Every structure is written in C-alpha cells, then in structure tokens.
Amino acid sequence: MDKKTLEDYFKGHLTGEQQEEVMQWISEQGEGWTDAFIQDNWDRPVHLPPPQQKASIKAKVMENIRSRQPLRKLWLHIGRAAAILLLLSAGAWWWMQQQPSAPQWHTVSNSGGGHIMLRDTLPDGTVITLNEHSSLRYPSSYNKKNRTVFLTGEAFFEVHHDKERPFIVKAGNASTRVYGTAFSVSAYASSGQLRVGLQRGSIGVISDTAHEEQEKMLVPGELLIYNKGNKTISIEHQAPEKLGAWTTGKLVFFKTPVEDVFNQLEQRYDVHFSNDHGMAERTVTATFDGVPLNKVLQHISFVWNIRFEQRGDSIYVK
Structure with missing residues (x-):
C-alpha cells in the first residue's frame, strides 16, 4: 500500500x-x-x-x-x-x-459605558491606552518574530523597546512602524481623517492608498494627517505633550474637522447630531477638561457662528 x-x-x-x-x-x-x-x-x-x-x-x-x-x-x-x-x-x-492552524486572536476593547480610558499592557510590556469605542487585537504569535497590532478607534502607545522585533500598528489604510517611542493613533471608521501624532521617539508611517507609498518619518511634536477623501497627507506641528493629552480624559481638538468633532461628542456625551449643512472646511482647535456638553457647543457656536437646538438626546445644527 x-x-x-x-x-x-x-x-x-x-x-x-x-x-x-x-x-x-x-x-x-x-x-x-x-x-x-x-x-x-x-x-x-x-x-x-x-x-x-x-x-x-x-x-x-x-x-x-x-x-x-x-x-x-x-x-x-x-x-x-x-x-x-x-x-x-x-x-x-x-x-x-x-494542516495550517487558524491564528488565535486576543482583543482589548473599550466600548465606553462610563469608561473614558482603558489602559492595558501587552505581553512585551508595551502599555496601551484606548479611547472610547476603540479596540485593539493582536495574534497569539505576537512578540515571537514581530509585534503587529490592529487598531480600530484611538489609542496611545508607550512601546517597549526591542530592536529585534519591530512594533507595527495597522489602522485603516496606514501602517505605523515604531522605533521605540510614545505616540497616538486615531483611526475611527466614522472619521474623515486618520491621525498619527508622535510625542517622543521615532516612527514611520506608510499609507496603503496614498499617491506615493514612501515611509513618512516623524519627529516629536509632528502630527501626520491622512485625508481619506482625497488621499492626501499633511504634517502639522503641535506641542508634544498635547499629542497625548486625551489620555487624561480631556477632549482635545487640533485643526479637527467639525464633523469629526461632532462624532467625538456623540461618543462622549451619548447624543446624536443632525447636520444638513456643509462644513467640510471648518475645523476646531480647543481643549476641554471635564466641562458639560453645552460649554463645548458654546465654544463652537462662538467660533463658527453655528446655532444648536437640543431636543432630548438629539442636537440639531442650525
């Protein structure tokens, strides 16, 4: 036989x-x-x-x-x-x-429910802070040959240095390669932008759908903004300490499109915005620490001459 x-x-x-x-x-x-x-x-x-x-x-x-x-x-x-x-x-x-075995996945998630921030430590010692409605998953092979994680939402990373095993964050259409650092990635599906901000260390960002796939290297205080609509990349400068300020529970906006501001306010205050007005060119730069929703709306109203009318948990933009 x-x-x-x-x-x-x-x-x-x-x-x-x-x-x-x-x-x-x-x-x-x-x-x-x-x-x-x-x-x-x-x-x-x-x-x-x-x-x-x-x-x-x-x-x-x-x-x-x-x-x-x-x-x-x-x-x-x-x-x-x-x-x-x-x-x-x-x-x-x-x-x-x-037969090839299916990979086992581990997931860390912060679905909200009163928890604004969620901190966790990965097997290699890397500390992550997840914003509301965010999740991070990684395979069981993590930290063997490489350290690749997949992010949905927003997270701040304090990466444990290991030159033999690169740390890579895949979020949306971008990959961030870390060379030992602390940085923030915002990649909410509902947002029109993907943002990567470097607080300290060094990182390289590659966009899978940008016009050119060259790695963009960032230095502390730089914020890379990838526009999902026109697939363009811009680099902004911000004080390094501001790039991780949201991890303390603050609402931090830096040249953030108004529509993305509304999305974040919906998550934080459990409301819904109804907006039929085109506001693609309007942005908000402000930091709010423990203030009620009406104070945030007053600021936006003053800057952009926008009126809001709240009915229950719905807010109508006038």
Whole structure:
C-alpha cells in the first residue's frame, strides 16, 4: 500500500470501495505495523479530533466488522478493531498536524459605558491606552518574530523597546512602524481623517492608498494627517505633550474637522447630531477638561457662528 493512498484514506478522500481495501490491508498488517506507524508519528504535536469525529470513526470500524465477519470470529476482529481505531486516531493526529492552524486572536476593547480610558499592557510590556469605542487585537504569535497590532478607534502607545522585533500598528489604510517611542493613533471608521501624532521617539508611517507609498518619518511634536477623501497627507506641528493629552480624559481638538468633532461628542456625551449643512472646511482647535456638553457647543457656536437646538438626546445644527 503506497503512502499517498494511506494519506488520502486518513483525509477521507477515498471512495467506499477504496476505503474497504485500505481497511482490509491495515487489518492484515498486524500489530507490528500499527505500532511502527504510531512510533514514527508519536513525537508530532497531538491535536485531538473533535469528539463527533472520533465517534464516527469508531462507529464505522465496528459497523464494518459486524457486516463483514462471522460472529464466531468476533473476538479476533474486536482486537483488530481496537488496533485500527488506535491507528486511525494516530493518523488523524498526524494529518491534522499537516494542516495550517487558524491564528488565535486576543482583543482589548473599550466600548465606553462610563469608561473614558482603558489602559492595558501587552505581553512585551508595551502599555496601551484606548479611547472610547476603540479596540485593539493582536495574534497569539505576537512578540515571537514581530509585534503587529490592529487598531480600530484611538489609542496611545508607550512601546517597549526591542530592536529585534519591530512594533507595527495597522489602522485603516496606514501602517505605523515604531522605533521605540510614545505616540497616538486615531483611526475611527466614522472619521474623515486618520491621525498619527508622535510625542517622543521615532516612527514611520506608510499609507496603503496614498499617491506615493514612501515611509513618512516623524519627529516629536509632528502630527501626520491622512485625508481619506482625497488621499492626501499633511504634517502639522503641535506641542508634544498635547499629542497625548486625551489620555487624561480631556477632549482635545487640533485643526479637527467639525464633523469629526461632532462624532467625538456623540461618543462622549451619548447624543446624536443632525447636520444638513456643509462644513467640510471648518475645523476646531480647543481643549476641554471635564466641562458639560453645552460649554463645548458654546465654544463652537462662538467660533463658527453655528446655532444648536437640543431636543432630548438629539442636537440639531442650525
């Protein structure tokens, strides 16, 4: 019996008649062949088949024995069935080891619910702070060959230095490669912009959909803004300490489009803005620390001559 036929048998690729032939061949080899096969494959990591699969294997073996063998020889074939079942289990382990395993993912999320900030520490010692309605996920292989995380929303990173394993943040259409640093990434799906601000250290940002895929290197105090609409990148300058100020619970806006301001206010104050006016060119630069919503709206109203009317949890822009 050739190796490929045996592999196809364990994978379930053979027809009923072919399966009968292989099973008959296995039963004729005796316990020595079974022991040798198990010995050859015993040092492979064991992945047990699901319980229903093992039950199905056992049922098929016993059904085959009952249908093909006289009752007076049943004692002999029960012994053979036990050997075959053991072989099938070892074969299933061996075959499953050859299949690529699905990656396991770990997720850290801050869904809000009264928690403005959520701090956590990754396996390598990197500290992350998640803003409201943000989540971070990373594979179980994190910190083995590299350190890649996937961000939705906004997070501040204090990266543990490791020159052998680069730290990479994938958010939206951009990847940020870290060279030992503290920085902030804002990548809410509802926002028209993706922002990466560097507080200290050094980072490089690559946009997957920008006109050019050259890595943009930032120095402390620089804020990279990627416009999702026209796929352009601009670099703004801001005091480094301001770039992580939101981690203290403050509302921080820096040349932030009014529509994005409304989105953040919706998350923070659990309201809904109804706006039918075009405000693409209007931005807000301000910091609010523990103030009620009406104070924020008063500031925006004064700067841009916008009127607001609140009805319940809905705010209409006039």
